[in-house]
Amino acid sequence: MHFHDDALFPENQDKLVITAAPYGPEWEPDDFREDLPLTMEEHVQQAVDCYEAGASVLHIHVRELDGKGSKRLSKFNELLAGLREAVPEMVLQVGGSISFAPEGEGAEAKWLSDDTRHMLAELDPKPDQVTIAINTSQMNIAELLTADDVAGTSLARPELQETYREMTIPAGPGWVEEHLRRLQAAGIQPLFALTGITGLESVERLIRRGVYTGPLNVTWTGIGGGMEGPNPYNIMNFVQRVPDGAALTLESLMRSVLPVNTMAIAMGLHTRCGNEDTIWGRKGERMTSVQQIEQLVRIAGELGREVATGKDARDIYKIGTTYADADETLAKLGYAPNRRPGQVGFTHHA
Numbered sequence: 001m002h003f004h005d006d007a008l009f010p011e012n013q014d015k016l017v018i019t020a021a022p023y024g025p026e027w028e029p030d031d032f033r034e035d036l037p038l039t040m041e042e043h044v045q046q047a048v049d050c051y052e053a054g055a056s057v058l059h060i061h062v063r064e065l066d067g068k069g070s071k072r073l074s075k076f077n078e079l080l081a082g083l084r085e086a087v088p089e090m091v092l093q094v095g096g097s098i099s100f101a102p103e104g105e106g107a108e109a110k111w112l113s114d115d116t117r118h119m120l121a122e123l124d125p126k127p128d129q130v131t132i133a134i135n136t137s138q139m140n141i142a143e144l145l146t147a148d149d150v151a152g153t154s155l156a157r158p159e160l161q162e163t164y165r166e167m168t169i170p171a172g173p174g175w176v177e178e179h180l181r182r183l184q185a186a187g188i189q190p191l192f193a194l195t196g197i198t199g200l201e202s203v204e205r206l207i208r209r210g211v212y213t214g215p216l217n218v219t220w221t222g223i224g225g226g227m228e229g230p231n232p233y234n235i236m237n238f239v240q241r242v243p244d245g246a247a248l249t250l251e252s253l254m255r256s257v258l259p260v261n262t263m264a265i266a267m268g269l270h271t272r273c274g275n276e277d278t279i280w281g282r283k284g285e286r287m288t289s290v291q292q293i294e295q296l297v298r299i300a301g302e303l304g305r306e307v308a309t310g311k312d313a314r315d316i317y318k319i320g321t322t323y324a325d326a327d328e329t330l331a332k333l334g335y336a337p338n339r340r341p342g343q344v345g346f347t348h349h350a
Contacts, residue, residue, distance in 0.1 A: 001242050003267075013268035014316050015308035016300050019093070019219075019249060020055035021276035022046045022289035023062065025069035025101045026109075026141065026164065028154040032279045035288040038065055044082040046289070047090065050274070053293040056313035057091040058083065059276065060127070061099055069099030071112060073119055080125050089310025091317060093129040093191055094120055100139075102163055109163040111139075114175045121182035128319050129191045130183055131219070133171040134199040138226025140165050141253065148283055149254045165225075176202075180212050189319055193219045193251075195227035196234070197241055208338055210326040215318035216246040216333050219272065222260060223253045230256035235263065245333035247316055254278045258295070265300050270316075 006012050022035070023043070029036045037043045047058050062070040062079050070076070076094060083092055097111045098120070111117070120130045142155075142165040150156040155164075183190050190212070192203055206212045220238050221227050228234040230252040242248050249270040252260040257278045261271040273292040281287030281295075300307055308316060323329040330337050336347045 001239050001244055001246075001248070007268060008266065010304040010306070013305060014247070014270075015306045015312045016265060016296075017057060017247070017249070017270040017308045017313045017316055018055045018293055018296055019057040019059055019270070019272040019274075020047075020050035020289055020293055021059035021095075021272060021274035022050055023060065024275035024279070025061045025063070025095075025097075025099045026155070027275065027279065029063075029067040031153040031155075032275060032286055032288075035275050035279065035286075036063070038063055038067065040078060040082060043079050044086050047083050047087050049290045050293055051087045051090050051310070053290045054297040054307050055090075055293050056308045056310045057093055057129075057317075058087070059131070059272070059274070060092060060094045061276070068103060069101035071099050071103075071116075073098075073123065076120075077124055080123060080127060084125050087310070089314075091129065091310065091313050091319060092127040093131060094123065094127045096120065096131040096133060096193070097169075100167060102160070106159070107163070109167045111168075111170055114170065117175075118179060118182055121179070121186040121188060126186055126188055128314075129189045129217070129317075131193045132176065132179060132183070132190045133169045133193055133195075134176055134202050135173075135195070136171050137169050137195050139167045139169045140225025141167065141223060143225035144223065144229065144253060144256075146254070149280065151284070153279075168226075177206070177211050180206070184212070184214065184322070187320070189214065189217065189317065191217050191219060193221050194238075195221055197238055200238065200241055204335060207329050207333070207335065208326055210329075213323045213325060213329045215321050216243065217249075217317050218242060218246055219249045219251050221251050222256070223251070230260050232263065235260070239267070239269070243334035251277065255280050255283070257292070261296055262299055265296065265303055265305060268305075271296055 250264040274289040
């Protein structure tokens with residue numbers, strides 16, 4: 001991304017898109033019962049509350065009544081139907097892992113099978129977005145956890161930390177290409193959740209080969225454990241490589257969420273918060289998803305940056321937009337064009 005001299009002036013920045021992730025599949029309900037919904041009515045109300053607080057994108061997981069993360073697509077369909085009625089303008093984004101939480105005591109924390117995740121393209125009603133991981137990698141969400149992060153929660157249990165420590169993301173090239181094909185055929189936009197620059201480079205190659213032809217909406221996932229950590233140098237190196245035509249959201253975990261989001265707001269990027277990322281405000285003090293959203297709205301207000309409505313977010317993310325081919329996609333995103341036969345030197349758009 002290119003920063004002009006006036007790029008930090010809020011009047012020259014897109015409105016701030018706040019993604020809320022308020023369904024925290026890694027937590028057990030007693031970790032923060034007032035902010036972790038169980039019933040379908042509570043799931044829908046959580047979305048309404050987040051929207052009214054200022055979030056325009058909803059990252060979706062579903063919990064069963066026994067408190068475990070749901071792996072039933074019928075539950076996702078039920079929730080999506082309720083959300084379409086309750087928050088019709090909100091961008092609905094289903095988490096591509098479905099639920100990575102262990103199913104029971106001693107079970108593994110793991111992503112579901114390739115075939116099961118492909119079924120997200122058949123959700124009805126369909127979501128606006130499904131997050132997609134690129135390249136199989138470690139997802140050790142326990143690596144950066146501190147004693148303060150887990151104090152008084154289920155994550156303080158050594159056996160639960162161990163199962164999360166060993167979790168991986170299955171996202172090989174064959175699965176990625178097929179998943180993109182199915183999502184695009186269904187009219188669902190992928191949200192690329194990337195672990196660092198190598199993932200961004202893989203996405204560019206998919207675009208250059210015409211495998212993906214559409215807007216580029218990216219989340220930098222700075223949660224460590226096989227992904228980049230919440231280091232400002234990591235963030236800026238990644239930002240530098242993202243093309244100007246993309247929309248970039250920064251994501252981190254626990255008490256790194258607020259400073260990372262504050263940097264995103266100042267730089268004209270977008271933010272994500274909610275109990276999937278953290279349940280903490282100040283050290284040792286729990287903070288609800290809605291309170292986190294309200295905090296980001298206040299910070300944006302101090303910087304003079306307007307917060308996006310649901311309609312604004314749809315326009316910024318270009319929901320429903322597709323491009324004809326690799327050439328058009330590269331031009332729209334701000335990537336240099338593919339090299340033509342016999343062409344030498346650097347390529348550029350006229």
